[in-house]
Structure formats: structure tokens, C-alpha cells
Amino acid sequence: MCWGQTGIFTFGQAALFGIGGYVVGIVTTKSTLTDIGALLLVAVFAGALVGLLLGIFLFSGKRVGELYVALVTLAISYICERLANSWTLLGSGNGIPGISYPTIFGKKIDSSVGLFFLAFAVFAVALILCIIIVNSQFGLTMNAVRDDEERAEFFGYRRSVIQIAVFVFSAALAASGGALFAVSEGFVSPSMSGLALSTTTVLWVVLGGRGTFYGPLIALTVLQVVNIQMQNALPSLWPILVGLMLLLTMIFLPKGLTSLPSKIRESRRKRVQV
């Protein structure tokens, strides 16, 4: 939504993911609240609030470049990781362990299958919401801002309001992901809001294809599956290979892996014409 549809190149999704996770961590360890609906609501609210403040800071003034947003959000991720590492309320370097299993209508979800379906249900709702938004008139507005934000302003669009709205929505989604991570893993740690995850999320989008929903999903699945195998087989070489893969994708497939079939079709057509 942020980068692919609106052109907001952000490294801050991990920070917002971490905020969702930590909010759930604090709430569940300091109170008896375990209802997943309420926990998600609190996490989404916290993420949206931080997203709103950050969005106002980033977009309410004059137009800023993609690089500026990327650098500021990268710095925010770094600050969040450092803060989580040093603040005792957040468990410092140890994070917050012992987060209890969530409940739904009073029933505890403690099996991995149950937690999977819970995450899948939230994911499905989020995906449907994204599809509805992108296919509405507002989807076109997001693209107008992405493709030429100054031109959009000359048509009368309130560019900053649109960017802030999308940023808040993405922040809420990231926070809900963090909340689900916290309840399914049972702990939160500083690394979940840090630079590594920030760059990894961008990597999924670049590899999969900017502006598509299934592209990052494919990239995430492929990378995660390969990651587990390769980290054992080639522990020191694997990160370099990932970097190389990213570089090659950006050069030869700027629209990501999802554009590969159309690229092949196009080259076949050209060969037939010759």
C-alpha cells in the first residue's frame, strides 16, 4: 500500500510491527486481558497513532523525496530497536517473555494450528481490505500521488492528507502483524522492530514486485523456505547471495518476480516476429 501504490518508500514497517508486538506484550503481562479482538484493537490503535504522528512529521510540510522518507523511517527503526534494547519497561535486551496464549470468546487458542488459522484470518481480512481500497476510486488517487504528486496537487488533491492516511493504514496493518507475532511466539524482542526486519520487508516487495499483492507473498514464501535450507548449508555465503539476487532482480526485473511470465511472453513474441 505504502510503496507500491502510493510511492512512500518506508523502512519503518518493522518499527510499527514492533510497536504492535510490544503493546500486546505489555498489556498481556501487566493485565489479564487475553481476548485477541481486544489485543488486536489496542495494537492497531497504538500503531495507527504512532503512524499518524510519524506521517504528520513526514508529509505535512512541503513535498519530500522518496529518499528522505526512507532515511527518516530507517532512523526510526533504529531508534525503536535501541529503545527496546535499553528500556527496562520493555524488558531491555531480553524483551518480554511469557506472553500468554490469546483467547477468542473465552476459548484459549494454544495449538499451532489454531494460531495459524487466527493469523490467516487476520491476513485474509487485511488482504480483502487492501484489495477493496486499491480497486476503489481512492486506489486511483494513491496512484496519482505515487506517479506525480505535484501534478496531483494541481488537480486539487490534498497530497499530505492522502499520504498520511495511507501511512496510518499501513502502520495499523504492521502493528496487527506484530500483535499476532507476539501472541503466537509468546515473546517479543528488540530485533522484531529493528533494521534487519525493516530491510527484509523491503526485500520482499522488491523481489516479489512493487504494486502487487501476491508478489511480496511469493517472495516471502520462497525466501523463508530457501533461507532455512541455505542458512545451514552456506551460513556465511547466503547473505551475499541474497544481496546478489536483489541486485539482479532490480536490474533485470525491476517489476519483480511476478513480471517474469510477462517478460518471457514478450521475448517469445519478439522472437516469433523476427
Next chain:
Amino acid sequence: MKLLELKSVTKKFGPLVAVDSASMFIGENEIVGLIGPNGSGKSTLLHAICGRTFATEGIIYLQGIDVTHKPPQIRAKAGMAIKFQLARIYLEKTVRENLLISLQAKDSIWRQLRSASLEAFEAKIAALAEEFQLEEYLTEPAKSLSHGQQQWLEIAMAMAVDPILLLLDEPTAGMSPKERADTSLLIKKASKKCGVLIVEHDLDFIKELCDRISVLHHGKIVASGTPKEIENDPRVKEVYLTRV
């Protein structure tokens, strides 16, 4: 009634005075031309009018309201629309989507999320496409249009929101004679609905189209009047016409 009024508008870039105390006005349904040699300050003055840059001194009124330091989106909401020198349309989007982008600009986010205006806009899109000879290309991406058609699409996008003032920056640049004649007709038609300010190099084009012309030289308006008065003005001949 004056739609647009400029009172001693000056734009400085450091020590450089790009526009020096320019005053002019545009009335309802009037077509006003702004001409001048390269580097005379035409584009800077147009940018000050549309809000791309702000005037250093002076006042710009749009229907009597001071918009001198208002951002472009406020001016757009007040009824100002612009067509840039190089067509700034959404090349990857279809012609229909381009027109829709312009039409829905003033809708609230909530209305857009519900696609509440879509049905009402379809009729307007069809009418605009017919008026600007684009009906065959509605589902085509804008990048597949010819240069002239891209210029028309941008004028159509500007006219889509029923502006009170249309700003055109060299609307016929790079067009064939036939396309220029068609564009002239389109601008005349547009002037029945709003005031038009044209910044142009092509004197013949601007002479037959405009009610009044202002001539800019070294950032100063050196002459204003009807096309005939401008043609016969010795200052204009000296600073502009002899250079062309």
C-alpha cells in the same frame, strides 16, 4: 468581473529579478495571451500564478481572493486549472483513468473509498472524451496517444473540473498545423465556460485566438492590448517581434 488580477507581482531568485512588478488581469470568458522572448519570465510568472512558486512581492487575486501565497491545491479548489508545457498526464493509466483522476480530485477520501461518484463521473468522462476527440482511446493507456492527443488529454483533464480560469503553457508546442487548428477551436470553446491565459511562442496562433495580449521582456510587462495594438506597438517590435 476580473477573474484573475496581478498587482505588481515580482519574483526574485536571490539577486536575479525574474519578474519585475508585473500587473495584468483576465476577465470572464476572456482569452489573454502572454508572450515574450526566451528568458523573459513568462514561465516564472505562470508558476507564480498557479502556485508552483510564490511571488516575492505583489498580490495575486483569484475572483477577488488573495491567493498569492496559497498552495496549488487551494488555487485548484478555487477554480484554477493548468496545462503544463510538457503534458503532465499519467502515462501508465488509461485515458478514462486520467480523466477520472482529475474529476475526483475534490472528493473526500471517504467518498473515494466508497467509489460514490463513479457513476456520476462516467457520463462526464464520455462527454469530455467526445469533445476532445478521445472517445476511441478511453481504454488505451495515455502513453499510446500521439503528442497532440496527450496535450488534448491534459486540457480535457483541466477542463473536467469546470474551472473558472484555465492556464495553458504553450498548448500547441510540437503540434501539426491540423492539430493546432483543432486546439484553437478547443480553446475558443473552453473560453465560453472560463477565462483563459495562454503562454505561447507562436505569435500567429496567439494573434488570432486572444482578446488581449501582454508582452513580457526582461521580467517586465512592456505592452498590453489587443492583438492589433500589440502588432503595431513600436516597443514590442523592438523587443520581441524583431527577434522572432
